Amino acid sequence: MFAYIVRRLIAVIVMLLVVILVTFGIFFAVPKLTGTDPATLFVGKQADPAAIEGIRQKLGLSDPILVQFWHFVSGIFAGRDYSSDGDVVHCAAPCFGYSFRTEQAVWPVLQDRLPVTMQLAAGACVLWLLGGVATGILSALKRGTAVDRSAMTVALAGVSLPIYFTGLVSLAIFSYGLGWVKGDYTPIADDPLVWFREMILPWVTLAFLYAAMYARLTRATMLEILGEDYIRTARAKGLREPVVIGKHALRSTMTPILTILGLDLGAVLGGAVLTETTFNLPGLGQAAVKAISDKDLPLILGVTLIAASAVVIANLLVDLLYAVIDPRVRLT
Amino acid sequence: MTAPMHDTSAAETAAVDVAAGVPAKAIEGRSPWRIAWVRLKRDKLALAGGIVVLLLILVAIFAPLIVDLLGHPPNEFHEDQIDPLFGTPKGSWGGINSDFVFGVEPVNGRDVFSRVVYGARVSLLVAFFAAVVAVAVGTVFGIIAGYFGGWIDAIISRVMDILLAFPQLLFIIALVSVVPNSIWGFTGSGVRMGVLIVVIGFFGWPYVGRIVRGQTLSLREREYVEAARSLGAGRGYILFRELLPNLVAPITVYATLMIPTNVLTEAALSFLGAGVKQPTSSWGQMLSAAVNTYESDPMFMIIPGVAIFLTVLAFNLFGDGVRDALDPKGSR
16 A cells, blocks of 8 residues: 555656646747747747846746756745846746746745635536536436436436536626626635535536536436445345445445535646636736746646646546445455 | 337238249349348438438538529628627517528628538538548547557557547647647638547547457457468458448447537537637538627527537438448347
């Protein structure tokens, strides 16, 4: 077990390094191929060549890509110094560099943005797990009835609706039409009640899409498991139906749901990009979209790294949880 | 559903006929594809989805003709349809009248109907060819990884894992936005669409690759593969003549269900401003324009949203039907 975790953690670190290297490659190589210079992004197109050269030296932009990669990675763990002509700026660990646009350090920006995205993801996740799994189980137990059909129709509609469309429609109805919410983000520290009220729409919008997927998955898995021999055995030995479903069937149903949950929670940033853009939430996704349109490499790298870490860590946690849920799984 | 009942009784009559020695129709073997087709024909929802898909494809192909008959050129401004004071379409319901069946865009008064019709082209072309790219690359690598195993499998599997760990939507936006507007002398929306196809397809192949690899792992141990090998068949022959035909069913299912996801991705990219550029129209781009006007002109938001929804829903219904029909365990 311990050896397994160590081995997986090493794999996680290697994967993250590869992700950084690839991101680096894309954002440094592509502008070179297309003839734009990251240094000009920093100082603006009309700057004089000396200023551009200064920036290039300070940020080490003329170094080979692997050297830049090394400086970036070591900066995360040990901090780094930016120097040009005697000026030395120290960037303390964890150093993710400075934004090309705003010249702010990237790490505080990420620290600022991450909680909003996590609030969004956590609230939505609770909703979609409760709603999706409950609907799926109900549908499976009432297979073929009107309840099942209508639930599955709503679920199919749910997976077919784009988040930004449901988001806009809900804003039009509840913010513009009924005036129940302002449609603005309020930090939880300012006023928890207003924060909660304003987060309901983003949570529900994001959760609806996932709840629909989970309902479909839960229903399919549950139906398959209800046909297994051990369920018949459980019923034959006289267990009451709630115990058969709640204890025996539900446990096996959780395994595939957990797999998907790990992948989805890791990848929730994709959905968060759209939700945050639609609802104007100051989270990582919104920052990323802005950084990309600004071609602000250090900020993009920072967000990518956090997002990729979320994916690999979520996957690792899922694999560990398998062993807890399913006693047949042995981690070696 | 009376069809299955009818079917069994027909089968019984046939059996009786044979038993009675009447020269009945010869018993024909039905290929798996034929069985699937018979099953698909009975699935009303899937058929409805299939018909809508077919209609959409026709709309996309004959877009210029349809616009000629029922609309106005997609980039023609109709300021006479706009209320000069507010910049909103004249009349209620977003300026819908007998001349402009879906109304007009706020401010410049372009015909929403023609823009939706031309938007279908972008949406379907990108979704379809991105799926083709993903399936082609995923199948080749998946089959190679599964068949050869060992270090080849290890490398391909790791690459797939890393690709799946990337925050995909962010990377697609980033890649699409750093690619220049003209490549090898080609310019305009053709280039943008090409880039979208390659990038969306590139991030989609690991999903196909994993499925194909898993299937190949179990298929390569079958007797027919051993038989082919003992008859002296080469690797290429076994891979593409023996294994590939048996992988077509899962690949088909995955490809059909990948298209609606790609439609959503393309729309999301256009929504975030990373898709095709104006004046080429796309549904996501229309929705993002509607963000600023949904309070005064909700129809302009609803029409492209419903277009995306119906397209994705139709593909999902059809894809679900194809999956059920090709499932060898299915009893319907």
